[in-house]
Amino acid sequence: MWLLALSKDVPCRFVNLKSTQISVWNSLNQSERRCESLPRSCGKTSALTSEALPRCLLRQTRRLRRPSQAKDRRMARAQSNLRQHSNIAEIEYTTPTPHCGVAFLCMSYNTRMPESDIFVVKSNGARERFSFEKLQNSLKHSGAPDELAQEVSDHIQKEMVNGMTTDDIYKHAFAFLHSRENMTATRYSLRRSLLELGPTGFPFEKFIAEVFKHRGFSTLLDQTVQGKCVDHEVDVVAWNDSKLIMAEAKYHHELAYKSDVKVVLYIKARFDDLYASTFSYDGHTKLDEGWLITNTKFTDKAIQYAECSGVRLMGWNYPAKGNLHQLIEETNLHPITSLTTLTVGQKRLLMENGVVLCESITKEKAKMRELGLNERLIEEAETEAHRLCPI
Incomplete structure (x- = not known):
């Protein structure tokens, strides 16, 4: 509940009432609701900022900041304006008290915007209705316990505004997770970590080869092989005792990019x-x-054609069983870009020198020293890598 005090001599103030203070306020009648009736802790003025106020209240009350004579019509107008917002649960106001000339506007509100009212902007510019259930499922899939997933969801709901981008939502969720449980935050950021395997795409090809290796395949990268008619450059060739696979690794540096039907053709x-x-x-x-593997997604028509023509596809979440996300979790392979102890520049330097996987940190400590990383940083990176990818 928020309390707005208006008077001729006292600047407009907002006070966030605690549950015990709300009980005190509700127990008072109109004549008792004056300055000295409020708990002392309510006398502190909260800054009129988005952190201290619900966003919907901020717009409607900025014009009330100037000290002026509190009048019934002014309070009624503020009350009418505030009632238009769906997350205001209750509004109550008093006339100026004879004792101190202060009028009070008391508001209780629901901190969560109704889910049906929230639309977010995706990375491709499309708008869609936001689902808190989808957010919680994503958090739980990253290893967050139910209580933490709910806590992150509650935090996001307080920050939500209509038209917020999915990138902003991710940043809020990641920052909150990182402050509570670093390993969960790292797993939550896995998809974004794959985007950092650029800009050339070669680290992504090497990463895919490592995934095949951990599944028992021998691999070769960047092979020129002869077809029936012409020769072809193949990103990854993988084989074991039972089969020979050739894969095209399609790297995208933005989540919005999808491999379409032209690529599959x-x-x-x-x-x-x-x-x-x-x-x-x-x-x-x-x-x-023959496989087409991407770090993002496929269009619906690309999937439809591939299923009809026999082309094997692997994307972030396709197919439902055996997709890239699942393979990374099953093989416990995480790209070095997942580590939070290294800067973007340091990760790129390591990838340029062949260090692509978190598990390679221990084996490549000598190379890291040669590249100028100090002992403390190497130790921190190794510790984080062992926690993320236990050997």
Whole structure:
């Protein structure tokens, strides 16, 4: 509950009443509601800022900041304006008391905006209704316990305004998580960490090769292989005892980018040429599977065509079973960009020198020293890497 005091001699003040103070206020009648009737702690003036006030109140009350004679019509006008906001639960006001000439406008409000009223702007510019349930599921999937997920959701709800971007929501959630549980915050940021495997895309190709290695495959990067008609540059070639896979790694540096049906058509044509050829990879002579792997998503038409034509797709959340997100969690492989102890520049320097995985920190400490990282930073990065990716 917020209390607004207006008078000729006292500057406009907002006071956030605690539950015990609200009880005191509610127990008083109109004549008793004067200055000395309020608990002393209510005498402190809260700064009129977005941190101290609900945003919907801020716009309606800025004009009331000037000290002036409190009049019934002025209070009634403020009351009428404030009632237009759906998260104001109750408004009550008094006339100026003879004792101190102060009129009070008392407001209780719901701190959460109704979910049906909130639309957010996605990274591609599209607007959609925001779902707090979806936010909580994402947090829980990152390892946040139910209580912490609810706490983050409550924090976000207090900050929410209509038209907020999903990027801003992510930053709020990540900062709050990082202050409470660093490892959960790191896992929550995994998708964004993959975006930092740029700008060339080669670290992403190496990362995909490492995922295949941890699943028992031998791998080669950047291979030029001969198809039936022409030769092709293949990002990743992977094989084990039972199959030979060739993969195109499509890296995007923004979440809004998706691989569309044109990309799948192009990859399908290349794979058709490769399927008709023969190879020599530890006894494998024929290509068994052609994959298109991206760090973001596919359009619906791209998925529809791939499922019809037999092209294997792997994206952040596609297919439902065996997608990139799940593979990273199953293999416990996290890119070095997930670490919060290193700066963006330090991560990029390490990737340029072949250090792509968190688990490589221990093996590559000598290289890190050569690159100018001090012992304390190396130790902190190693500790965080071991917590994130236990060996």
